[in-house]
Amino acid sequence: MYRQAVFTVLDIDSGQAERLEALMRAYADLPMDLADASLVLLAETLGHGRILSTDRRDFHTYRWKNNRPFENLLS
Numbered sequence: 001m002y003r004q005a006v007f008t009v010l011d012i013d014s015g016q017a018e019r020l021e022a023l024m025r026a027y028a029d030l031p032m033d034l035a036d037a038s039l040v041l042l043a044e045t046l047g048h049g050r051i052l053s054t055d056r057r058d059f060h061t062y063r064w065k066n067n068r069p070f071e072n073l074l075s
Contacts, residue, residue, distance in 0.1 A: 010042060010045065010046075012038060012041065016041060019041055019044075020034065020037045020038065020041060023037040023040050023041065024037050027058075027061070027062065030058055030061065032058070032062070036055070036058060036059075036062065039051065039053075039059075040062055040063075040064050043064035043065075043070065044064050044065055048071075049064045049068055049069065049070040049071055050070075050071045050073060051070050051071070051072055051073065052072070052073045052074055053070075053072055053074065054074065056072060056074075056075065059072055060072075
């Protein structure tokens with residue numbers, strides 16, 4: 001599927017480490033792990049919050065760009 005350009009792989013570079021850490025601190029009560037923080041960062045990078053996740057509880061709580069809710073396409 002990757003070769004058919006069905007999806008894109010985006011890299012997280014070291015310049016984004018501070019944002020990842022800030023997200024994990026902000027949601028420490030859930031707690032947010034690196035995988036979840038990476039998805040929030042990805043939404044901020046792409047400019048939309050459309051996701052496909054079975055993690056309904058956490059992504060119902062998480063916000064991208066600090067105030068925008070995610071749209072879970074499984075819901």
